[in-house]
Amino acid sequence: MKRIRITREQSKNLTRQRLLDAAQTVFLKKGFNATSVENVTEAAGYTRGAFYSNFCSKTELLFELLRREHEAMQTDLQGILHIASACGNGAERALRHFSRLRRDNRFALLWIEARLLAARDPQFQARHNAFQREKLEQLTDHIREFSVRAGTPLPLPAEALAIGLMGLRDGLHLFNMIDPESVPTGLAESVMAAFLGRAVFGRDATVNGCQADSDVLQSRVRPDRRNAI
Template sequence: MKRKLLTRAERKERTRERLLEAAETMFVRKGLAATSVDDISEEAGYTRGAFYSNFDSKAEVLIELLRHDVERTCTNMQAIMKEGGTSDEMKQRAIAYFTDSLRPDSFSLWAEASLLASRDVAYRVAINALRNQRLAATGEYIRSIRTADQAKLSRGQAETLALGMTSISDGITSFRMTAGQNMSDEGLMTVAVAFLSWVIEHDPECGD
């Protein structure tokens, strides 16, 4: 069977995607600062010229990777919400989603982004906007759970709880990466489920 020839735009998009995949691998392996443009280009099988034909800097690549991560989060949350069900069923799916997402790769990218935002104001706005978009998607899911339970939350309240869920997930992921030998994966998942359940059910207007 004759292979379909790619258009110039399709070839450029494929090159871009391979560079993004290579950059994610290298950022997770070495960190943003220690990764060079040559590292990314070689990992993808291209030259520096190919990199600079698609991106202006490593920071731009990192932000694009975060954008992809946010898009996945929004898509996954919307798919879960469409399943519907009782409040308990929706809560269990939310907990399952967040415990399944306790992976080091995504966390490492956001950790690198936090460092970049703290040191370079030029990227801070873009990174914070993406972070807020991810929180908003999580907040909308929490609101849908409370609506199913006939307990409505404002968007602000839901996003406060979403921040709590994200912080718990990030904290547990960080612990697993740096001191995970002190507790089994089963023990960490037990902690994650307990805290995430509390956050979803918590009333943000109450002090206890």
């Protein structure tokens, strides 16, 4: 069988992607500060030279990981909007996208690492904050679009709902990762679905056949924690 040869550019892109994948794995296992460039290159099977021909620093690598995750999320949302245009209703898919926690926990950890770094590194903070504002602006636009397609007025400005949605999701990720017994994945996802369903689509939310109304949420909370929620 004839061996397929790849171009120099394709080889460089492949090396870059493997370094990113390896960095994500090592960052999640060891933490950003405890990870060295050697840890990343060893996990990817490359040399330091290969690393520095693709990234100027470990910080740059982290930023590219965040950008890659964000671009994937934007692709998902654009797909939801496309389906909404074709079928007339993207609410269910939007709820599933924003509510799922388990798949995204690895990305939540990366964002925690990035925020800790931003708190200590003014140069990284400037890039992180610009990226964060970009995310908020895009999410705001999506919330407006979903509201228009659902035909429901927003109870608050879209900008405020975007901040609330991001803050709620980040907080639930953290609770679920650290204390999954108190905030299991199903409960956290129901809270997310309820917020998005009521605030954006103006109705109780149903995700994967499970209605996230107040009665269902109350039944999922341990009796000794209901008053706290």
